[in-house]
Amino acid sequence: MTSPSSSLLQTEAAKSRAIDPLGFYADAIDTSDYAAAIGPVIRAAVGDVGDLLDIGAGGGQLGDVLRKPGGIWTTIEPSRLMGERLARFSPPPAIVASGWRNADVAEKFHDTVFAATMPAVLYDAERFLPRCLSWARRRVVWVVPSHHGPRGMILAGCLPSEWHGEDETPGVDITLGSLPAGSEPHSITKVDWTFTAIVADLRAMANYLAGRLKWPAEDPRREALFLHLKKQSRSHPNGHRLDIERQSAILVWRC
Secondary structure, X not given: OOOHHHHHHHHHHHHHHOOOHXXXXXXXXXXXXXXXXXXXXXXXXXXXXXXXXXXXOOOOHHHHHHOOOOOOEEXXXXXXXXXXXXXXXXXXXXXXXXXXXXXOOOOOOEEEEXXXXXXXXXXXXXXXXXXXXXXXXXXXXXXXXXXXXXXXXXXXXXXXXXXXXXXXOOHHHHHHXXXXXXXXXXXXXXXXXXXXXXXXXXXHHHHHXXXXXXXXXXXXXHHHHHHHHHHHOEEEOOEEEEEEEEEEEEEEEEO
């Protein structure tokens, strides 16, 4: 016979498994001031965006802010879920449903080639930059994390470093350090913004994070993690609101 405590643990584990990190992150970008803070700074740095190629577009929040009315907006986005989100825009972008390495996009067809907070700008910049430059007529723009703090697991910024265990080196330092000599961006601008996440079920989110950290089901740190999140959160009509201060660097290359 299954004990009540075991049933409760199984229920909470099922809830935590139901959390989709990609969808959760996209929802949080919707409720954050990310696009509102970063979009105008990019426009000031580049002027006329022209025809836009948006690589790793995600939910398309920044691309929608940047795209030129009547211009071309093409996205490279392999996720089916994100593709469904992108299709909701009016008019929607053209979607290339593949990764950047295999994307079938004409060279020098788009005025601005744009990529924001995706793994390639951090961990494959040496190969990603030439690919971007091959597609761009006028410029390449990357948005890279520049805060001291974790960048991987969602809501890791709410946790003490001894719990999340992630590298807290600013992402922009990693990116710039991996570029070959002579390929540095022509300009770098830093922008502060706030990552705002609305969490419907804080207990399920705490269990999800504990699972990602590979903590056993009976680990007492799970309860401490839940209480830690609860203390940092504010009440919201749809659950709990968590705010994390972030900073991004806007890197621009001119062709």
